[in-house]
Amino acid sequence: MLIVMDQSATTAQIEAVNDSVKEMGLRPEPIPGSQRTAIGVLGNQGYIDDSGIRNLPGVREIIHVSKPYKLVSRDFHPESTIVKVGEVEVGGELPPVLMAGPCSVESEAQMLASAKAVKQAGAHILRGGAFKPRTGPHSFQGLGVEGLKLLRSAGDEMEMPVVTEVMRIGQLDDVCRYADLIQIGARNMQNFDLLKEVGKLNFPVLLKRGMSATIEEFLAAAEYIVAEGNGQVILCERGIRTFETATRNTLDLTVVPLVQQMSHLPIIVDPSHATGRRALVPVMAKAAIVCGANGLMIEVHNNPAQALCDGAQSLDGEEFSSLMKDLQHLNSCYKR
Numbered sequence: 035m036l037i038v039m040d041q042s043a044t045t046a047q048i049e050a051v052n053d054s055v056k057e058m059g060l061r062p063e064p065i066p067g068s069q070r071t072a073i074g075v076l077g078n079q080g081y082i083d084d085s086g087i088r089n090l091p092g093v094r095e096i097i098h099v100s101k102p103y104k105l106v107s108r109d110f111h112p113e114s115t116i117v118k119v120g121e122v123e124v125g126g127e128l129p130p131v132l133m134a135g136p137c138s139v140e141s142e143a144q145m146l147a148s149a150k151a152v153k154q155a156g157a158h159i160l161r162g163g164a165f166k167p168r169t170g171p172h173s174f175q176g177l178g179v180e181g182l183k184l185l186r187s188a189g190d191e192m193e194m195p196v197v198t199e200v201m202r203i204g205q206l207d208d209v210c211r212y213a214d215l216i217q218i219g220a221r222n223m224q225n226f227d228l229l230k231e232v233g234k235l236n237f238p239v240l241l242k243r244g245m246s247a248t249i250e251e252f253l254a255a256a257e258y259i260v261a262e263g264n265g266q267v268i269l270c271e272r273g274i275r276t277f278e279t280a281t282r283n284t285l286d287l288t289v290v291p292l293v294q295q296m297s298h299l300p301i302i303v304d305p306s307h308a309t310g311r312r313a314l315v316p317v318m319a320k321a322a323i324v325c326g327a328n329g330l331m332i333e334v335h336n337n338p339a340q341a342l343c344d345g346a347q348s349l350d351g352e353e354f355s356s357l358m359k360d361l362q363h364l365n366s367c368y369k370r
Contacts (some may be wrong), residue, residue, distance in 0.1 A: 035070065035074075035075040035078065035082045035096060035097070035098050035099060035161060036043075036072055036074055036075070036096070036097040036098075036104075036109055036110055037051055037055075037073040037074075037075065037087060037093060037096055038070065038072050038074070038093075038094045038095045038096070038097065039051070039070050039071045039073065039092050039093060039094060040092050040094045041070040041074065041089075042092075043071065043092030043093075043094075044069065047090070047091050047092030048064065048071055048089070048092065050068070050086060050090060051073055051090055051092070051093060052064070052073065054086055054087050054333065055073070055075055055087070058082070058086070059077070060075050060076065060077045060078055060082070061075070061076045061077045062074070062075060062076075063075070063076055063105065063110075065110055065111055065134055066239075067112065067113065070094070071275060072110065074104055074105065074110045075219065076104065076105075076261070078232055078324045082098070084096045084098075088120060089192065097109060101113065101250075101253075102141045102250065102253075102254045102257070103250070103253040103254045103256065103257040103297075104257065105257055105261055105265075106253050106256045106257050106260050106267070106297045106299055107253070107296060107297055107298075108296060108297060108298050109297070110180065111298040112298070113298060114126040114127075114298050114300070115265060115266075115267075115298045115299055115300065116128065116154040116300075117266045117267065117268050117299075117300055118266070119131075119159060119195045119197070119214050119236050119238050120159075120194075120214045120237065121195070122158045122159055122195055124267070124268055124300045124302070124328055124329055125299070125300030125328050126300070126328075128218070128328070129365060130302075130323055130327060130329045130330060130361075130365065131151075131157050131158045131302070131328065131329035131330075132156065132157040132159070132329060132332070132358070132361070133157065133158070133159040133160075133161050133197055133302070133329065133330065133331040133332070134152040134155075134157040134159075134160070134161060134330075134331070134332045134333070134334045134354060135148055135149065135152055135157075135161035135162045135334055135335075136148045136161075136162055136163075136182055136333065136334065136335045136341065136343075136348065137162075137163055137333050137335070137341065137343040137348065137357070138162070138163045138164075138166055138176055138177075138181070138341075138342055138344075139162040139163065139164055139176070139177055139181035139184050139185050139327065140177070140341075141184070141343050142187070144183050144335075144336055144337075145162060145184045145185060145188045146187075146188050146191065146205075147188075147263075147336035148162075148334055148335055148336045148351075149188035149191070149192045149194070150192065150304065150336050150351075151334060151336060151350075151351030151354060151355070152351075152354060153192040153193075153194060153353070154351075154355070155354050155355040155357075155358040156358045156362070157169065157194070157201065157334075157354075157358070158194070158195075159194060159195050159196065159197055159214075159215065160185070160188060160189045160192065160195070160196045160197070161196070161197050161198070161217075161223040161331060162181070162184075162185040162188070162198055163175055163176055163181070163198060163343070164178055164179070164180075164181030164182045164185060164195065164197055164198050164199075164285070165178060165181075165183075165198075165199055165200065165205055165209075165277045165334075166199075166244075166343060167202045167342070171370030177363055179208050181198075182198065182208060182209065182211075182212040182213070183212060184238050185198055185212065185213070186212040186213070189214075190212050193250055194254075194306040195214035195215065195217070195361075196213050196331075197211070197213060197214065197216075197217055197240055197269070197331075198212075198213045198214035198216075198218050199217040199218070200216050200217065200218065200228070200232075202228065203227065203228055204229050206231060206232070206235070208293060209223055210235065210237055214238070214266075215238045215239070215240055216232060216235075216237055216238070216239050216240065217239075217240040217242065218232065218239060218241045218242060219242050220236065220243060220245050220272055220307075221244070223241065223242060223243060223244035223251075223252070223255045224244060224245055224247070224251070224255055226258055229255060229258035229259050229269075230258055230259075230262055230263075230333075231242070231262065231338040232259055232264065232316075233258060233261065233262025233263060233264045234262050234263065234264070235264055236264065236266075237264070237266065238266040238267075238268065239259055239263070239266060239267050239333075240268045240270055240331075241256055241259065241267055241268070241269055242270045242272050242304075243250060243269070243270065243271050243272060243274065243289070245272075245273070245274055245275040246274065246275050247270070247274070249289055249292060249293065249296070252269065252289075252293075253293070253296065253297055256269060256297070256299060262354075264305040267299050268299065268300050268301070268302060268328075268329075269293060269297070269299050269300065269301040269302070270301070270302050270303070270304055271285070271289045271290065271301065271302075271303050271308070271327075272303075272304035272307040272308055272331075273286070273288060273304070273306065273307055273308030273309070274286050281308070281309045281310055281311060281314065282307065282309060282310020282311070282347070283307065283308050283309070283310065284308070285303070285305060285308035285309060285318055285322075287318075287321060287322060287325045288300070288305070290303065290322065290325040290326055290327050291325060291326055294326060300328035300329070302328050302329035302330060303319070303322035303327045303329075303330055303331070304311065304320060304330070304331040304332075305318035305319045305330065305332065305336060306331070306332055306333040306347045306348065307344075307347070309347065310344075310346065310347045311337070311346065311347060312346060312347055312348065312349060312354065315327070315332060315333075315349060315357075316349075316353070316356075316357045316360065319332060319357060319361065320360060320361065320364055323361060323364055323365065323368065324364070324368060326368060329359075332349065332354065332357070333347055333348040333349070334349050334350070334351065334354045335348040335350065336350065336351060337350070338350055349360045
């Protein structure tokens with residue numbers, strides 16, 4: 035339930051509504067706005083009898099919200115959220131943010147060479163995996179904490195914030211020590227214990243859509259994080275699993291405008307994992323920007339042919355630089 039207060043509602047009137055909600059055994063969540071305050075009501079398992087609140091002074095209207103996600107919806111939070119990663123801001127009407135780097139941190143030389151390439155091309159955030167969830171147990175699983183250190187070192191040298199994936203709760207301390215943005219991968223989108231723990235942190239989070247998740251399930255997963263108090267969430271569409279086998283996944287670009295209608299959280303697109311094919315990454319990256327994505331995550335490796343992970347979908351430095359020039363031209367033509 036959402037309680038919308040009059041623009042002229044006083045602090046005392048707002049507090050009276052909060053007290054009434056608490057008396058019902060529910061939790062009020064004030065949502066200040068530029069024009070007026072709204073109060074979200076959380077903790078209900080079914081319909082709420084609003085008769086005791088509807089006629090309180092200062093109450094303009096009551097909206098019953100039946101969605102499994104409330105705090106991330108525009109019903110509760112009409113204004114777009116801006117998430118800050120280091121000095122980089124993501125969301126709203128801001129220009130798209132580019133996150134780029136190798137799938138996995140493999141060595142100091144590889145990480146630094148890749149970081150230099152994406153920095154010179156104009157990327158804003160450096161990506162690199164230290165803990166890698168792989169389909170098969172015999173594949174390269176990442177360098178762990180040593181990989182985090184190498185990623186941090188490359189980010190510091192290039193003066194770029196860094197993003198990396200966390201796979202389980204026990205890795206959070208290390209990841210938060212070295213990263214600026216925590217990534218929750220597609221396979222962990224519904225790891226609810228991990229989502230809750232991340233929600234208790236004052237740390238920006240990149241949440242990837244599960245490979246078989248509906249949009250409602252995607253937003254409900256984000257709700258787990260926001261409900262614990264962490265509203266710094268960036269959503270990421272990375273392709274979903276369908277019957278098609280010509281590409282690694284099926285990139286669902288409809289999710290971008292849909293999510294932006296349904297939620298205030300920023301959403302970016304990962305065309306690398308979505309397509310799995312290097313030749314398709316640039317064109318789908320451009321399509322994502324035209325759809326209004328708040329940014330992109332692109333895999334870039336200094337030598338894709340020798341990559342220990344996802345080389346077939348990684349761009350080299352020259353290819354990424356060419357793409358960035360195209361995106362800059364596209365942005366100059368496309369007004370948000």
